[in-house]
Amino acid sequence: MVGLVIVSHSAALAEGVVALAREMGGEEVAIEAAGGMEDGAIGTDAERVRGAIGRARSDDGVLVLMDLGSALMSAEIAVEMADPDGGPILLSDAPLVEGAVAAAASARGGATLDEVAREARGAIRMKSEQLGGGEPDPDPAQPPADLGSAQQLRLLVENRLGLHARPAARFVGALRGLDAEVQVSNATQGRGPADGRSLTGLAVLGVRGGDEIRVLARGPEAAAALDALRALADSNWGDEPTDDRPDEPPAPQGDSGAPEAGSRLAGVAASPGIAIGPARRLQVPEPVVEDGPVGSVEEERERLDAARAAVRCDLDAARAAIAGRAGAAEADIFDAHALLLDDDALLAPAAAAIGDGSGAARAWQSAAAAAAASFRALEDPYLRERAVDVEDVARRVLGHLAGTPFAAVLDEPGIVLADELTPGEAAALDPDRAYAIATARGGATGHAAILARALGIPAVVGLSESLLAVEDGTPLVLDGEQGTVEIDPDPATIAAREERRRADDAARAEALQRAGEPGALRDGRRVEVVANIGSAAEARPAVEQGAEGVGLLRTEFLFLDRVDPPSEDEQVAVLTEIAEALDGRPLIVRTLDAGADKPLPFLRQAPEANPFLGLRGIRLSLAEPELFRTQLRAVLRVAAEHPLKLMFPMVATLGELRAARAHLDAERAALGSAAELEVGVMVEVPALALAAAQVSPEVDFFSIGTNDLTQYTMAAERGNATLAPLLDAASRAPVLRLVAAVVEAAEAHGRWVGVCGELAGDPEAAVALVGVGVRELSMAAGRIPAVKAALRETDGEAAAAAAQRVLRP
Secondary structure, X not given: OOEEEEEEOOHHHHHHHHHHHHHHHOOOOOEEEEEOOOOOOOOOOHHXXXXXXXXXXXXXXXXXXXXXXXXXXHHHHHHHHOOOOOOOEEEEOOOHHHHHHHHHHHHHOOOOHHHHHHHHHOOHHHHHHHOOOOOOOOOOOOOOHHHOOOEEEEEEOOOOXXXXXXXXXXXXXXXXXXXXXXXXXXXXXXEEEEEOOOHHHHHXXXXXXXXXXXXXXXXXXXXXXXXXXXXXXXXXXXXXXXOOOOOOOOOOOOOOOOOOOOOEEEOEEEEOOEEEEEEEEOEOOOOOOOOOOOOOHHHHHHHHHHHHHHHHHHHHHHHHHHHHHOOHHHHOHHHHHHHHOOOHHHHHHHHHHHHOOOOHXXXXXXXXHHHHHHHHOOOOHHHHOHHHHHHHHHXXXXXXXXXXXXXXXXXXXXXXXXXXXXXXXXXXXXXXXXXXXEEOOOOOOOHHHHHHHHHOOOEEEOOOHHHHHOOOOOEEEEEOOOOEEEEOOOHHHHHHHHHHHHHHHHHHHHHHHOOOOOOEOOOOOEOEEEEEEOOHHHHHHHHHOOOOOEEEEXXXXXXXXXXXXXXXXXXXXXXXXXXXXXXXXXXXXXXXXXXXXXXXXXXXXXXXXXXXXXOEOHHHHHHOHHHHHHHHHHHHHHHOOOOEEEEEOOOXXXXXXXXXXXXXXXXXXXXXXXXXXXXXXXXXXXXXXHOHHHHHHHOOEEEEOHHHHHHHHHOOOOOOHHHHHHHOHHXXXXXHHHHHHHHHHHHHOOOEEEEOOHHHHOHHHHHHHHHOOOOEEEEOHHHHHHHHHHHHOOOHHHHHHHHHHHHOO
C-alpha cells in the first residue's frame, strides 16, 4: 500500500494534516509527518524528511507532499539520501491539505503510486468547483481513474436530515463483514471521498437531505456492499418519516451578561411542558488526563482498549435503561456512540500518538478534540450538534482511563442549566429532580433534546450565552412549548404559569393514575388497551403505563444488526423474558417483518425498486423457510408455558395464510406441541381487508396495521413529506371504511379485531375505531393513559356517532 509523507515548515501543521488524512486513509495507510526543525523552530530538515520516508515507504512506494519554499529542497535532498533499494519515491506538486486527504483515500483503496499522485493533484478541483471557479469535471458520472475497476452507485439521500449520526451508523453497519473497499463522495456538495466505514468521515461530507452521494466499491464483495447500501437508502436510511430539519437556533441575544429580572430568553422548543424552579448546574467532574504515558507503548494501547471496552458496557447499560424508560428508537442513540468507539477517525490518530510516546489519555483526548472540531466546522446545524456526541464518548473513555467513570450529579432539584447537554448527561437525569433542561447551544434534533422528550422532561435549547450568566438559584419559568425561559419573574407571572402547569399536570396525573384500570367505555363496554413494543426492555415499563398486554411484539430487534440469525434457544429466552415481565397478560408475537425495506445483514437480498411493495413480511418468511420455522418453533415452545398469540404480517392472500399455517402445523407436529395458540393476521394490504369474509374462518383474530394500510390505500408512501396531507385527515374515511368491513366480516364468524397502528394511539381516532366495533387498541406505551381517559369519557352510542362523522361523505 502506498505511504504518504507530509512536509511542512510547521510541525503542528504537518501533524494536523496527517490527522486529517488519516480520517480518509485509516490505520492501514502509513502517513508520516516531517514538520519543523529538531528544536521545534519553523523550518524544514532533510534528515527528518528522510526518516519519515523510511517509515512510510513500502514496495508500492511513497508520495511526499510539501507546503512551500525550502520544503521542496529538503524533500529533494531526502530522496537523494534515501536507500536506493526501497520502493519508489515520488514528490507531489499537489496542494498540501486537499492533496493529502485525497491521496489517503486513494491509497486505502489500493491505488498505485501514480494513481495516488494523480488523485492528489486533482483534489483542488473540488474546492474550485464549490467556489465557482476552475474547469468542471468532463464526466462526473465516471469513477476517478485511480479506482478504475470499482463498481459505482449513485444514491439520493431523501430523508430530511441527511446522513446524520444514526443513518451514518447504519451506513457503516451495512458494510460490516463485507470484503470490499468503499469510498463515498457528496456529489451535490462536491465533498469527499471519504471512507465508507468511518462514521466521522461520512459525517464530515456534510450530506444533507436532497443531496446525491456517489459510492465506489472494489473487492470480492463490492456488489454485495452496493446492494446493502441501496437497500438502506430504500428504507429512508432507517429514519422514521417524522424526522425533520432542525430548527435553527435564534440569533444571539446581545452579550453574555446576566439577563435582568423579568426578562425572557427565547430559544428552540425541544420538549413540551412548563417547569418552575431555581436554576441548577449539573456537576460533571472532568477526568484527569495525565501528561505522559504510565507504561510502555503496548501497555498504553491495552489501557485504551480496556477503557473502550468498559465504555461499551456502559453504553449497553444506558441503552437498556433508555429503552425501558423511553423506547427502543430513542435508545438507538447509544448505538451510534458505540460505533464511535471503533471509528478509525479516532482510533488511528490515537494509536499513532501512543506510538510516538504519548499516554493513552492524552492521545485519545487529542484525537477526539480534532474529530469534534471537524463537526463544529460544518455548515449544517444538525451535523454540528454531533460534536457533542464525540465529546460525550471521549469523556467516558477518559473517565475510565483516569479511574473515575462517568457520573453526572444534580446536587439540588431545579431547572438544569448547561452550555450544551450530552446524551449521556441527559440520560442520567432523574425527572423527579431535574424539573427541566435549558441550554445555551444545541437544537431540537440534538440527541439530548430527543432523550428529554422521550423521558418527559421539558426542555428549551439554543438560548444563547446569556443563559450561562444566570446565577445558581435564580427563580426561572421554562415553557417547553413556547421555547422560552423567564428570568426571576414577578409573583403574578409565576402564579399564572403555576396554574397552567397544575392543570396540565393534573390531567396527566389523573390519566396515569387510572391507566391501570381496564380499558372501557363509560357504559362499561370493554376495550382492551395494550402496547406495541420492540424489545424485552420495553415490556415492564409498558405494564406500568397501564398496558393490559402486548398487542404487537416487533420481533425484528432479534434479527437486525447481526451477522448471524438468532438461534431457536435465544429466541425462546427472549420471548420468555417478555412473557414473564407481562405476568400472565397476553402477548401477541408478530413473526419477522423484514425485507429489502429493513435489510438483514446475514440475508442477501436482491435490490428492489420499491421495497415497500417487495419481498417483505410473510413473503420473506415463506421464501426463507428455515428462518421462519426456527421462529415458529421458538413461539410454540414459549406458548406451552405462557399466553402467547401469533400473527403473520403483510398477508395479501388466503394462499399465503394457508402456506404459513402449514409451516406452523408441521413444526407443531415435530415438537409434539399441544400448546394453545391463537393465530391471526395483520391487515396491512387492502386486498386482505376486502377478502376478510373468506379469511375469517381460518384465523382467530385480525390486527389492523393502519400505518401500512393507509399508505397502500392512499398510494402515498408514508415517508414522503409532500404527501402528508393524503395520510392525515384525508385518509381517515377510506381507512375507517376498510376497518369497518373487516370488523363486519370477523364478527360474522365470531372473530375479534384489533388495531395496532398509529391511529390506535390517537385518542380521537381511538374513539372512532371503537365506534365501528374494534375490540383491542395497541399503541406506544406512553399513549395508553390518554387513550384510556378518552374512552372513559364516551359510551357506545357516542363512539358510533364519532365514527359516522368520519365516514360521512
